[in-house]
Amino acid sequence: MFHALWNYRSFIAGSVKREFQLKYRNSILGAAWTFLNPLAMIIVYTVIFSQIMRMKLPEVDSTFAYSIYLCAGLLTWGLFAEITTRAQNIFLENANLLKKINFPRLCLPVTVVAGAGLNFAIIFGLFTCFLILSGNFPGWTYLALLPVLAVQIAFAIGLGIVIGVLNVFFRDVGQLFTVVLQFWFWLTPIVYPISILSERVRGMIAFNPMTQLMAAYQTILVTGQWPDWISLWPVTALALLLCSWGMLLFRRSAGEMVDEL
Amino acid sequence: MVAIAVDGLGKAFKHYPTRWARLAEWILPGNRPHHIPKWVLQDINFTIDPGEAVGIVGVNGAGKSTLLKLITGTLQPSTGTVQTHGRLAAMLELGMGFHPDFTGRQNVFMAGQLMGLGIDEIKDLLPEIEKFADIGDYIDQPVRIYSSGMQMRLAFSAATAVRPDTLIIDEAMAVGDAYFQAKCFQRIARFKQQGTTLLLVSHSVGDIVKHCERAILLKNGHVEQDGSSRQVTNRYLDELFGKSPCPEVQGSCQFGCAGTQMLNGDDDVFHTRPGYCVEEHRWGQGGGAILDYLIVAQGEHYPSRIESNAQTDFYFKVRFDNDFSSVVPGFLIKTLEGIFLYGTNSFIANEGRSHLAAEAGNIKVFRFSLPMALNEGHYLISFGISSGDPLTNLEPIERRYDSVMIHVGRTIQFWGLVDLTASFETIEQQRQLNGHTCN
Numbered sequence: 001m002f003h004a005l006w007n008y009r010s011f012i013a014g015s016v017k018r019e020f021q022l023k024y025r026n027s028i029l030g031a032a033w034t035f036l037n038p039l040a041m042i043i044v045y046t047v048i049f050s051q052i053m054r055m056k057l058p059e060v061d062s063t064f065a066y067s068i069y070l071c072a073g074l075l076t077w078g079l080f081a082e083i084t085t086r087a088q089n090i091f092l093e094n095a096n097l098l099k100k101i102n103f104p105r106l107c108l109p110v111t112v113v114a115g116a117g118l119n120f121a122i123i124f125g126l127f128t129c130f131l132i133l134s135g136n137f138p139g140w141t142y143l144a145l146l147p148v149l150a151v152q153i154a155f156a157i158g159l160g161i162v163i164g165v166l167n168v169f170f171r172d173v174g175q176l177f178t179v180v181l182q183f184w185f186w187l188t189p190i191v192y193p194i195s196i197l198s199e200r201v202r203g204m205i206a207f208n209p210m211t212q213l214m215a216a217y218q219t220i221l222v223t224g225q226w227p228d229w230i231s232l233w234p235v236t237a238l239a240l241l242l243c244s245w246g247m248l249l250f251r252r253s254a255g256e257m258v259d260e261l
Numbered sequence: 262m263v264a265i266a267v268d269g270l271g272k273a274f275k276h277y278p279t280r281w282a283r284l285a286e287w288i289l290p291g292n293r294p295h296h297i298p299k300w301v302l303q304d305i306n307f308t309i310d311p312g313e314a315v316g317i318v319g320v321n322g323a324g325k326s327t328l329l330k331l332i333t334g335t336l337q338p339s340t341g342t343v344q345t346h347g348r349l350a351a352m353l354e355l356g357m358g359f360h361p362d363f364t365g366r367q368n369v370f371m372a373g374q375l376m377g378l379g380i381d382e383i384k385d386l387l388p389e390i391e392k393f394a395d396i397g398d399y400i401d402q403p404v405r406i407y408s409s410g411m412q413m414r415l416a417f418s419a420a421t422a423v424r425p426d427t428l429i430i431d432e433a434m435a436v437g438d439a440y441f442q443a444k445c446f447q448r449i450a451r452f453k454q455q456g457t458t459l460l461l462v463s464h465s466v467g468d469i470v471k472h473c474e475r476a477i478l479l480k481n482g483h484v485e486q487d488g489s490s491r492q493v494t495n496r497y498l499d500e501l502f503g504k505s506p507c508p509e510v511q512g513s514c515q516f517g518c519a520g521t522q523m524l525n526g527d528d529d530v531f532h533t534r535p536g537y538c539v540e541e542h543r544w545g546q547g548g549g550a551i552l553d554y555l556i557v558a559q560g561e562h563y564p565s566r567i568e569s570n571a572q573t574d575f576y577f578k579v580r581f582d583n584d585f586s587s588v589v590p591g592f593l594i595k596t597l598e599g600i601f602l603y604g605t606n607s608f609i610a611n612e613g614r615s616h617l618a619a620e621a622g623n624i625k626v627f628r629f630s631l632p633m634a635l636n637e638g639h640y641l642i643s644f645g646i647s648s649g650d651p652l653t654n655l656e657p658i659e660r661r662y663d664s665v666m667i668h669v670g671r672t673i674q675f676w677g678l679v680d681l682t683a684s685f686e687t688i689e690q691q692r693q694l695n696g697h698t699c700n
Contacts, residue, residue: 007377008374008375008377010374010377010378010379010380011371011374011375011377014370014371014374014380015371015374018360018363018367018371022362022363025362096358097358097375098335099330099335099353099358100335100351100353100358101333101335101351101353101358101375102333102334102335102349102351103375103377169283169287170283170284254337255336255337256275256337258335258336258337259274259275259336
């Protein structure tokens with residue numbers, strides 16, 4: 001399987017490149033939109049929540065603390081959302097290709113991860129520059145982001161493949177997931193700190209697998225401390241479970257999927 | 262070693278009676294199926310040797326494209342197996358999944374990458390692909406503004422830039438112009454010499470006979486016949502134009518006796534005969550009816566393929582309901598596009614010497630006999646019976662325009678429609694020899 005994917009690396013790289021070009025093909029600012037978009041969102045949230053609503057993070061007291069807190073969650077959530085929403089349509093969008101050409105179909109989800117990863121790398125790179133320039137760079141703990149990101153990507157693509165396959169057979173799944181994602185965003189402490197919630201709600205939010213991931217990013221980037229590794233075990237297990245379920249589902253329905261497209 | 266081995270192959274698509282049925286099948290415990298399988302292909306068995314060229318024919322919906330998709334691997338079989346060896350290039354339907362928003366060049370890269378080629382390899386091949394496709398500046402335009410012919414040109418050039426071990430072509434050539442088709446077949450012929458196996462689906466019987474030694478006829482998802490391409494395509498044409506497979510006494514009849522055989526019976530059985538076209542235009546003032554017809558060429562009744570220039574007899578039977586002092590049977594050949602190729606009647610054919618009369622209740626059989634001096638293709642036959650003076654005014658009793666389709670076959674085709682049977686020779690230039698002796 002990995003061998004087949006490796007043979008098609010040129011196709012995967014080409015697809016990512018083409019997708020990137022396609023997205024900004026007829027725009028004047030081009031790739032600048034990759035970060036202009038989230039930048040606008042960050043400004044909106046910062047202004048509304050930090051300035052107007054006078055919300056301060058209880059733990060730290062720095063001018064940029066809330067902005068950094070927000071970026072830590074918002075940018076990584078963006079990666080998660082992009083992978084899952086793209087993956088949910090990946091087979092439908094490429095129906096033409098799947099029906100006419102025989103190639104390893106797993107190239108498609110890999111393309112999604114690579115494409116979303118590229119966008120994330122651009123914007124997160126800029127964010128890192130900002131951290132360094134504003135003197136908020138967390139130092140060595142920055143490296144702790146890598147394993148957390150790996151878990152998150154595995155979680156996202158596992159979920160994405162499951163939804164992508166189901167979406168071929170039941171289009172409702174795609175529609176439903178778009179709605180779910182909206183709720184999910186607000187049920188995850190990204191814009192607000194978890195501390196403003198009551199004990200009871202906090203207990204419930206803890207079951208949200210994204211909560212632990214977001215908490216880890218926020219710990220690393222805002223306070224510069226190592227994340228609570230133990231708390232990440234459940235989501236890691238869930239990610240692996242979803243990945244294997246996704247692969248199983250994909251293997252079993254790959255043939256029927258083309259019949260359905 | 263074989264190039265393609267198809268063993269017990271079958272393909273069924275699942276048909277769910279309601280939207281909920283699939284959900285029930287996925288969710289409910291137990292493996293009770295909630296769908297009805299729609300079998301598109303069943304029990305297909307054949308092997309193809311390396312370097313063999315095989316045509317696949319069959320009417321629309323016979324399962325040709327599904328079979329090719331199974332061999333290519335885009336579809337997975339429901340039963341049985343398909344084995345292929347070596348690199349396989351396939352052109353299934355139009356364009357190889359070209360993306361409409363990208364330029365031709367970008368799409369060539371994508372197509373190449375989909376075949377597992379690296380960027381550098383494609384860069385090396387690109388000039389050759391561009392040259393072969395011959396679409397000029399369009400190579401840098403988005404594919405969505407391409408004509409279907411241009412898409413096909415580019416797709417074929419890209420798919421065959423590297424010689425594949427097996428080449429599969431599904432109907433794709435039909436949209437190319439004659440010049441490009443010839444170029445494609447040249448390339449295919451070269452590949453064949455170098456050992457490429459060819460699998461060709463085409464509705465052009467001529468192409469199949471010309472490029473494949475062997476053909477497979479699919480009918481309702483089964484292999485109906487597997488044999489020499491000429492045999493199989495003849496059978497296919499029979500299927501197309503409705504020749505009943507009942508054992509007829511073929512060729513045993515002496516020249517001319519077929520006509521007397523036809524005299525029996527006075528039912529209108531015209532529309533039951535092979536080659537009959539439902540879209541015929543039947544009209545006239547009445548007073549008689551054309552009941553039946555028969556075509557005989559080279560001793561065969563209702564031949565599915567008439568060799569070009571073969572002497573062919575067209576019989577048709579008329580029942581007269583009134584008395585007529587003069588009747589004139591007529592006959593007309595047209596191309597499918599409606600061009601009149603040749604029309605005649607009893608008066609013209611006999612240079613005015615024939616005079617026919619008919620009484621009410623008479624049944625007569627007429628015969629026009631002529632060589633089919635036509636190029637390969639399908640032609641429409643019209644029969645007619647008129648009354649009156651052939652020179653001044655003919656009143657149509659009944660005409661059945663475009664009522665029969667025939668197929669004329671010719672191995673080496675000429676240009677145009679009608680064979681004027683040119684002969685050719687080289688005349689030695691005697692003068693120059695004489696000149697030498699003079700000096």
